[in-house]
Amino acid sequence: MILKIKDDLDLKKIADSGQCFRWKELDDGAFFVPYLDKSLIIKELGGGEFELDCSEEEYEHVWANYLDMQTNYRKIRALADVKSDPFMYEAASAQRGIRILRQDPFEALISFIISQNRNIPAIKNSIELICERAGKLYIDSRGEHWYGFPNAEELNGISDDKLKECRLGYRFEYIRRTAAAVVSGEFDLKELEVLDDDECLEKLQSLHGVGLKVASCMLLYGLHRMDAFPVDVWIKRILADKYPQGFPFEEYRPYCGVFQQYMFAYYRGEKPVN
DNA sequence: AGGCAGGCTTTTA
DNA sequence: TAAAAGCCTGCC
Numbered sequence: 001m002i003l004k005i006k007d008d009l010d011l012k013k014i015a016d017s018g019q020c021f022r023w024k025e026l027d028d029g030a031f032f033v034p035y036l037d038k039s040l041i042i043k044e045l046g047g048g049e050f051e052l053d054c055s056e057e058e059y060e061h062v063w064a065n066y067l068d069m070q071t072n073y074r075k076i077r078a079l080a081d082v083k084s085d086p087f088m089y090e091a092a093s094a095q096r097g098i099r100i101l102r103q104d105p106f107e108a109l110i111s112f113i114i115s116q117n118r119n120i121p122a123i124k125n126s127i128e129l130i131c132e133r134a135g136k137l138y139i140d141s142r143g144e145h146w147y148g149f150p151n152a153e154e155l156n157g158i159s160d161d162k163l164k165e166c167r168l169g170y171r172f173e174y175i176r177r178t179a180a181a182v183v184s185g186e187f188d189l190k191e192l193e194v195l196d197d198d199e200c201l202e203k204l205q206s207l208h209g210v211g212l213k214v215a216s217c218m219l220l221y222g223l224h225r226m227d228a229f230p231v232d233v234w235i236k237r238i239l240a241d242k243y244p245q246g247f248p249f250e251e252y253r254p255y256c257g258v259f260q261q262y263m264f265a266y267y268r269g270e271k272p273v274n
Numbered sequence: 275a276g277g278c279a280g281g282c283t284t285t286t287a
Numbered sequence: 288t289a290a291a292a293g294c295c296t297g298c299c
Contacts, residue, residue: 170283
């Protein structure tokens with residue numbers, strides 16, 4: 001199908017944004033996008049048009065939601081005022097096209113536990129290994145094979161040896177215990193939905209290997225809490241560099257997380273590490 | 275109680 | 288060799 005939109009959507013920027021780790025750019029500039037048991041191949045044609053290898057029905061029921069198309073990001077960007085916060089205005093303008101995906105919560109949780117103290121290529125590497133060892137095998141519309149991200153049962157079910165092949169280092173035990181807690185029901189991902197942001201952060205941090213930063217990433221990228229504001233080494237640098245008087249959270253509520261993402265991508269893009 | 279140093283696996287630059 | 292989308296433990 002052909003999708004025609006007016007709002008922000010830059011596939012390359014999303015793929016490089018550090019919120020998802022399994023998108024793949026294909027030879028023709030299209031992107032392969034996996035989500036649960038489905039995959040999408042999407043290509044920008046220009047003029048706000050995109051070609052998608054799915055039906056309109058599947059787009060409406062799956063991909064529009066995944067890509068968060070019901071949210072107006074142009075409106076959100078308009079919160080950045082060029083006079084009062086020129087840095088943010090510049091960051092949001094330069095990174096226009098980023099959207100906060102509605103990813104699978106379990107995948108997001110595991111992915112951001114893996115992310116700690118590592119750079120993006122290493123994160124992608126471990127996640128791909130996990131999918132190959134614990135995920136289901138699928139075939140996309142081109143006839144190419146791909147592995148899905150394992151659900152909790154699948155991840156919990158693989159042997160220690162196989163999980164150790166995924167090069168998780170000291171995070172091995174974090175992943176093992178988190179998957180087991182989700183499978184046993186000791187940790188219920190659905191229960192998070194009824195909690196407010198602070199309660200949610202607290203509950204997530206009860207998991208071994210989940211601190212404030214990973215919990216914040218889970219809120220923003222796994223639960224789509226748009227006001228969640230993960231502070232990592234990059235954001236720390238930005239806050240020290242650009243906001244020595246403190247970050248104006250009130251100006252950007254309830255979308256602080258979106259602006260965190262713009263800043264992160266913009267600042268990191270100035271001196272790329274991968 | 276709350277803050278801080280040191281250690282942790284492995285990869286990347 | 289240091290740093291990497293950090294967290295845990297032990298110590299004070």
